[in-house]
Amino acid sequence: MVDGGWTISYAAAVFNVAWPTAEKWADRYRTCGPAAMEDRSSRPHACPRRTPRPIVRKIVHLRWKKRLGPVQIADRLGLAASTVHAVLVRCRINRLSHVDRATGEPIRRYEHDHPGSLLHVDVKKLGNIPDGGGWRYTGRQQGHKNRAATAGKPRSKHHGPLLGTAFVHTVIDDHSRVAYAEIHDDETAATAIDVLRRAVAWFAARGVTTQRVLSDNGSAYRSHAWRDACLELGITPKRTRPYRPQTNGKIERFHRTMADGWAFARMFYSESARRKALPAWLHEYNHHRPHTAIGKHSPITRLNNLAGQYS
Incomplete structure (x- = not known):
């Protein structure tokens, strides 16, 4: 229309567009040249009726x-x-x-820039499974029968077996989300320290040097023994504010994933069977399960890509 002298109606018919559309693009070309032929946002320049x-x-x-x-x-x-x-x-x-439920403010997410910069630690408590299966899969009535029939357990004053609790000590890297976990029968400071030592060595074998560790305010993590062990390992111990599990949210969310993917994923006929299944699930989580927070890649890929740069 501008360079060839076509009429508006003829150009509109050739390019199968409306008459006003052909005229609009021709006017743009006349005003600003070829640069104006790039499409622009349809957002208005001003919104006088926008909410004050x-x-x-x-x-x-x-x-x-x-x-x-x-x-x-x-x-x-x-x-x-x-x-x-x-x-x-x-x-x-x-x-x-x-929105943060505690403060009402928008949630502020954080992530350390390299593996080993911060490890999250926590303990997940799970009731031990009686022989024959627990009530989640067998029902309340059969679950109570299985509990009563479980042998080799101490008895309460009401003559019921005390099955005890499984304490899953978990360590997760803030940057890569690679997880390390062990199951123990207590959550004392001595046990937590032993788990931390083995976790630090496990990450070191993969080229990651631990710098900080973040925990909640449990008694094991407030102890002098925990503080001294962190100093011996060259790690700075940190704790969350009381009643603020959001700060340690990565490991809290991991516990939900672990419960759905391992602890309650299927029926286990004994506590030993469930404990034996944990290493295989951890391998699946670290090496194969896509993680939405890290671009739908498995955690170990991020550890392998970046650990050597900072170790």
Whole structure:
């Protein structure tokens, strides 16, 4: 139309577009040349009817502090629920899972930049399985019968067997999400220290030097023995704030994955059978299971790619 002298109607017919569309692109070319032929965003330059900033601040405040939904916020502020929802989406707090339950603030995620910079440690408690299977798969009635028939266990004052608890001591690398776990019959400081020593050696064998370790405020991790063992290993011990499991959230989420993928994934006919299945599941988790937080790769790939740079 500009260089060849075509009419608007003829160009529109040749390229199978509407008459206004042909004229629009011709005007762009006349004004700015070939650079104007790149498509532009259809977002308007100005939004005079956009929700005012004071109203946006009120919506965000009610979402953070009260955890209210769009309908409740709209009722309080005299707005349409669709308007409130649009503001929440724009502020990226449209889902309550994006908001910290303790403070109401948006969740701040962190990740250390190389393997070994920070190890998370924690203990997961699981009730031991009676011989014949637990109540989750056999039902309450049969589960109680299996529990009563389990031999070789001490008895309570009510003559029921004391099956005890399995304490899964877990260590997970903050950057790669590679996990190390052992099952013990207690969560004392001595046991936790032994697990830490073996975990540090396990990571060192894979080229990772441990610098820090983060734990909750359990008695084992508040002990002087834990502090002295960390200093002996050249590790800086750190603890989360009380009642703030979000800070140690990577290992908390790993425990959920471990429970779904191993502890309660299928029926085990004894506690020893479940414990024997843990190493195979850990290998699957570390070497084969895609992890969404690290680009759907398995954790060991990140460890192999970056460990040698920082060890």
